[in-house]
Amino acid sequence: MTQALDVRGLTTRFETRKGWVTAVNDVSFSVAPGRIMGLVGESGSGKSVTGFSIMGLIDAPGEVSAGEVLVGGRDMRKLSPEDRRKMRGRDVAMVFQDPMMTLNPVLKVGDQMAMAVRVHDPMSKRAALDRAQAALETVGIPAARERLEVYPHQLSGGMRQRVAIATALLHSPSVIIADEPTTALDVSIQGQILAEVRRLADETGTAFVWVSHDLAVVSSLADEVCVMYAGRIVETGPTDRVIAAPRHPYTKGLIGSVPGLHEPGEKLPQIPGATPQLVNLPTGCPFRPRCFRATPACEAPPPRVALQDRVVLCHHPLEGTA
Template sequence: MTAALDVQGLTTRFATRGDPVTAVNDVSFSVQKGRILGLVGESGSGKSVTGFSVMGLIDAPGEISAGKVLVDGNDLRALSDEHMRKMRGNKVAMVFQDPMMTLNPVLRVGDQMAMAVRVHRKMSKTAALEESRAALEAVGIPSPEERLQAYPHQLSGGMRQRVAIAMALLHSPSVIIADEATTALDVSIQGQILAEVRDLADTTGAAIVWITHDLAVVSSLADDICVMYAGKIVERGTAQQVIDHPRHPYTKGLLDSIPALHEPGKHLPQIPGSTPQLSRLPQGCPFRPRCPRASDICKTVPPADTVDGQTVLCHHPLERT
């Protein structure tokens, strides 16, 4: 079966005053219909740039320098700008962190949603408003008719994010990229939205890439997880494999540093140091200076994928347990 989204060897660079910085470095992953992939990493790991690259939203000084982005088997990178514009918001849609930045503050919700419908499909405004209403209903917005009349500032943060998700759903996209879509929300509202996202993946069959720094969110939401560090996917597997049996020392370190898993008041295991600057990556393995398992080979030779069901980019992966 063709994956809804298949990313192969994606590499995105940014020109700087010095050497170009590789924010996304040879990243590959795929998501089947109706599945949710959690893309996890800390600041600067390249997780958001990966999302933007899939959407073709990289502008100068950035450049996608290699790789393929296949949506239902068609390479988005081979498309002209004009064709790509027709795909964006249609076959591939994105939900951003801050819905106040993505919704137009001077247009009623209904007007901007209807506009988004009619960009890609010829229909009357009445019909477009009806589709918008249905989309709002699908994401659990109460009294959707009234919300169509509202301006974004009249809605709460959770409602706004639901509107943003509803807009992403308008054209039944094959792929939805959500970048920290619940990070700005309160936990009770986040819980509601995560439950709805899970339902949407099951009912609409959209493939969802859920980009976040929050391991707890992906561990309960995602089917598969990719962990990114310094522009590379360092570990990839099913959610269960990655969370219950992490094999990369970085994933292990991240999981260990979560307070919920430790007795209160005890010292938390911590990953020493801080995330490296992409312009000054160490030779060999980028995680080596912070890694408890590093040896001499890690100083010089970049690790290659070790694949046995769970992909690990490490010279000394943890044993399978």
């Protein structure tokens, strides 16, 4: 089966006063149609930059310096800027953390959704509005026709995020990159949107890359998970197995710090130290200064270890028990 999205060796760097800094380092993963890939890690781990790199939205002083981004078998990095622009929205779309990065505050919802439709599919405005209404109904917005006549500020945060997702769905793209779209929402609205996303993936075959720092969200939504640290994927595999029995020490630390896994009042375990600065990474494994399993061998670059159910970037993978 052709993967909806196949990322191979993606590397993104930024020029700073101290030289080039690699924010995404040799990242590879694939997502099949109708599947959801969770991309998790601490702030600064490279999750969002990975999403923007896939979309071709990295501007100077940054650049995608290596790798392939295959959408439906076509490498977006080899396309001309014009052809890449044509693929964005039609074949691969993005939902941002702040829906107002998608929505224009001075235009009615229907007007801007209709414009998004007609960029790729020339048609009458009435036909474009009909498609916009259908997209709003797909994400569970009631009275969809009436919502087309309002401005974004007249909608709640959860409703605006649904509109942003509906806009991404207008051309039935094969891939949607979702960059922490539920972070600013309350728990009940978040749960509703996650349920809609799961339904959309199952019913439409759209593949999602769900960027999040929230392991609880990813564990309930994603089929597979990639754990990122300092710009690298350190563990990837089926979500339920990774959550139940992490094999990388960093993954174990992330899961151990989830409040829901501990008794009320119990002190949460912490990963010692802080995420390293990308301009001054430790030699060898970047997680070495914070790792409870570090040995002198970890001063060398960690190997990519293929285990039975996952891949781990580590000299000393943990035992496969919960």
